[in-house]
Amino acid sequence: MLTYVPSVFSRLTLIASACLLGACQSPAPLDPVIGDTGQPLSATAQATDVRYYELDLDIDPEHQSIRGSGTSVFELVADSASVELKLDSRFHIDRIEVDGKVASYQRDAGVLTMALPALYKTGQQVRVQVYYQGKPHIALKAPWSGGFVWANTPTGEPWIATAVQGEGCDLFWPCKDHFADKADSMRIKLRVPKGLSAATNGVLQHQRSLADGRTEFDWLLSVPASDYNIALNIGPYVLERFSFNGINGSNIPVEFWALPQNKEAARKLWLDDLQQQIHWYEKTLGPYPWGSEKIGFVETPHLGMEHQTINAYGKGYGLDPNGYDWLAQHELAHEWFGNLLTHKTLNHAWLHEGFGLYMQPAYALDKLGEAAYRYQMYKAYLGLKNCDPVVRSGIVTSEQAFNSDIYGKGGWVLHTLRALIGDKLFWQATRELLYGTADTAKLVYPIAPSYKTTEDFIAIVNRLTGKDYQWMFDVYLYQAELPELVQQQQEGKIRLHWQVPGNLPFPMPVPAQVNGQMQWLDFSQGDVWLPADNQLLLDPQMLILRQLPLIGRCEKSGENKPGNNS
Known part of the structure; x- marks a missing residue:
């Protein structure tokens, strides 16, 4: 839609x-x-x-x-x-x-x-x-x-x-x-x-x-x-x-x-x-x-x-x-995403629309290259509201279900997941979500549709990767605000730590350019400390979904400042 x-x-x-x-x-x-x-x-x-x-x-x-x-x-x-x-x-x-x-x-x-x-x-x-x-x-x-x-x-x-x-x-x-x-x-x-x-x-x-x-x-x-x-x-x-x-x-x-x-x-x-x-x-x-x-x-x-x-x-x-x-x-x-895979309830409408949005930059990446992909993802990021959870609990109306973040934020969750687990596992998980199998090329008609939930997708991702990514989906999908990566000068060092709404666990690794060299910073044991004289550029390709000054924080009036681009 x-x-x-x-x-x-x-x-x-x-x-x-x-x-x-x-x-x-x-x-x-x-x-x-x-x-x-x-x-x-x-x-x-x-x-x-x-x-x-x-x-x-x-x-x-x-x-x-x-x-x-x-x-x-x-x-x-x-x-x-x-x-x-x-x-x-x-x-x-x-x-x-x-x-x-x-x-x-x-x-x-x-x-x-x-x-x-x-x-x-x-x-x-x-x-x-x-x-x-x-x-x-x-x-x-x-x-x-x-x-x-x-x-x-x-x-x-x-x-x-x-x-x-x-x-x-x-x-x-x-x-x-x-x-x-x-x-x-x-x-x-x-x-x-x-x-x-x-x-x-x-x-x-x-x-x-x-x-x-x-x-x-x-x-x-x-x-x-x-x-x-x-x-x-x-x-x-x-x-x-x-x-x-x-x-x-x-x-x-x-x-x-x-x-x-x-x-x-x-x-x-x-x-x-x-x-x-x-x-x-x-x-x-x-x-x-x-x-x-x-x-x-x-x-x-x-x-x-x-x-x-x-x-x-x-x-x-x-x-x-x-x-x-x-x-x-x-x-x-x-x-x-919608007709073959159908959300079991309106709570999981992002499975239709988040994937539906993400298929456009994904197609642009294969057709035109990195610049087209990142341009589309950047536009989607600027439209994020972060006022309501992507996956709400309880009975949800259509109007509530089809809020803009099930598109843009849903797409960004997939963007970040792909960066974390790699192309092969990401598309394998996506095919299993759709067809019930990752070996899809020779499937014959008729192909049976299915009803799925967010939990179904998380289970597929966890099984294929052998890791538990529940923490990521909990923060991104089940509550509204975005996590923020805070950088401070402290005790003669650079301290990096995740500030997460509700203090939820969030060991999200972050790509960074440190003294000209790319590496992934590991937050699995807590905060990351670096020498104060390091030249640091966090997530230069915007792979990780997080709160940035590019967009404001949700206000209860429904305004999102300054990045209200809808």
Whole structure:
């Protein structure tokens, strides 16, 4: 998700505003239950495992409304006499059927509770079909404040998209609304006005013209995906097709759904940039996770979002001074960090976004060299706030989870870890986090996604290195303030010691240039003392995350002085 906004991000923020595209309205506020995805599941919801979703919708751009049905197939993991779904209360429900028969239900704002015809036992399946219609919530500023985007192309045709990572699927279809319960598969049928195309997740099964002039698009997603990743993209698209030869020998279909006037730009972006990016990801991490489906991009009226197999792209096709498209690179990162690996709870959202941010300087290092890498890391450092822990305890809302430090500080934790344990072990740990194995090149499809926590990553790092790095993660991730390396003249010597919030253990070694020679200073036994006449330059390459005068300390007002660059 695009929440972290260094300077190059902020220059593009206005592109994402639906108001600038003629779709600005003042929608009614969202029910808090609906407006915050991934919250703890009720006992009723915990009794079910989603096996299959089906979404069947008519899209009406003229009235900015949708109508149709959403089907859920649950398997009971505990005996239950009811099942639960969520759906924004602004929709009118025509009826709900359970196993083909009209069922009674209760509606508490956005929560739907359906009575089952009997007590269903563990292992039984139940099919729930919700028929509904209405005007979905309009995104105030997609993708950061999500919902539907009803816009028009520069030539006047309807141009529609959804982006709901923070709010969840229940903004426009009935679902469980929790990333920790992915359906095994999903079918998406969309009917749109003549001349428009509907691009979404998975593989297109058929496209057919209807008697009333509309066109139906029938898509099937045959791999698990978080329900917030399901996205509708509708416009007068042209489809550019390519293929990609994957590292494991697979030939993967590639689709780029672009506006007609940008057909050649989309083609050029793939040929000149995107395929090289994916080659790098595969070489560094392992096979593109969804090779049995597609590598997909779709041009959108908002900036972008990592929708599984159909990444939203609205940046305008221009390469950056880095020589590649940062937006595409960031969203592609999420096919691995977010879609293949999914945080078990919102507390661990940095596993998506810290890795997602770090993949850009890591790519720049291999593509352009050290200067490009360090430039990007330096920019990220200047944006650090250090007001809240990266990994919070307790129940976390989406707004709390996606604070800027899960991007920049998360990326810097990885930067420092890589310096400590070396490239080989760092990337080995990263591959194990993603795939469950470091030997990834020949993995075959389908590749199973997994749910992970920060503790899972720490355990992998400790096992591979044979050392306990818990102290590092405790200081960097589980509390807000940064440690500071204090240098003092004392007793005729230079005293170096770590000043750590909460006085936590922090035996962080530090690279230093001492009398012109590089060495690592060892703090495992406490403070380091050096002769006072030594010429000392601490951490000249900025490998270690620490408090420097470049950035201020957090103030409770939310200001970070002097380095507030967001």
